Amino acid sequence: MSSPSSFPPGVRPETLAAGAMGFEEPVSGALVPPIAPATTYLRDPDGGYGRGRIYGRPDNPTLEPPARLLSALEGGADTLLFASGMAAATAVFQALEPGSHVVIPRVFYWGLRAWILEAGRRGLLRVESVETTDLAAVRAALRPGETRLVWLETPANPLWSVSDIAAVADLAHQAGAACCVDSTTATPVLTRPLALGADLVMHSATKYLNGHADVLAGSVTTATDDALWASIRAVHRQGGALLGPFEAWLLGRGLRTLFARVRWQCESALELAGRLAAHPRVEAVLYPGLPEDPGHALAARQMSGGFGGMLSIRVKGGQDAAMATAAAVRVWRRATSLGGVESLIEHRASIEGPTSPVPGDLLRLSTGLEAVEDLYADLAAALEASRSGTRP
């Protein structure tokens, strides 16, 4: 249901986000959308539902302002909000016919990778993992008329490799498949996958969209209201994996500062990447913003306004030195997740377990909003402390 807005058509994404699309509550004039906890709605005297809402699973109005804003920011036709990023991503795969052939990246968000591979083992999907940065590999993996979905994540966890959305979406379409991009780390501030030809864009809104590490949420936005979208919508409303009203309200609040947060985080990440690349204890910095990064040229074309707040470093001395570095930080927080206001450092291989494709010397860094000088000094001191290669 649309609400009145004072904004003229054509205002920019920053304006839409900061002003909650110009929301004004028609009765009170409130400028902040309300929370509606009701799970059920009155019938009309004739037994109908003339006001359009029946029950809270399909019909909670609190979800509408953030969903509409995401549709606008992504340039999509419609957005669904889910209880988590995983609920959003798995809804897309559950919407496919059983046994569908899907193409996924070799290294990407590990929780989803594990879920898809398990669905493959159980015969629910036929899964092919490829290096999606390599277009020839994607072309070879596609089975025309048989492949239903190509999944991309870019820049992809935790190596921050960059895939060519426009080229992969084109290849997928030639084979009769849809292309969905997990754009969690790029955010609509930096990349607009639908404008590049993707059919769907998914976010773990737990990360940058909410931005404060206090809400689990996910979203899927579609370019067109087609048959696949009808199927995803059915998973959402019948499967019930939707966002609760309080979480939706917090997400709406977080989205107001999205542009300011992401731009600050990009600036700090770029500075940290450059300085860490020159640090004697660092073997390599993985960040598409660095000119020497293999994904840099593509990222410079595909992303606008920055290269993201996420980077990884490979520490000299292997896994023990990496663990010792993570143990020695005092400003960075040693915790999983990403995209919040506080900077996080994380040793991925040890949380992902023995099947992880991530190197043991890698530390993933989520740049927050602290002073970049403090962030660098803290990390440099921790790297120095790791020199012995032993855990304190």
Ligand SMILES: *Cc1c(COP(=O)(O)O)cnc(C)c1O
């Ligand atoms: C966190 C994350 C997910 C999963 O989202 P949840 O909200 O934790 O369920 C999916 N993709 C990426 C890139 C993520 O970082």
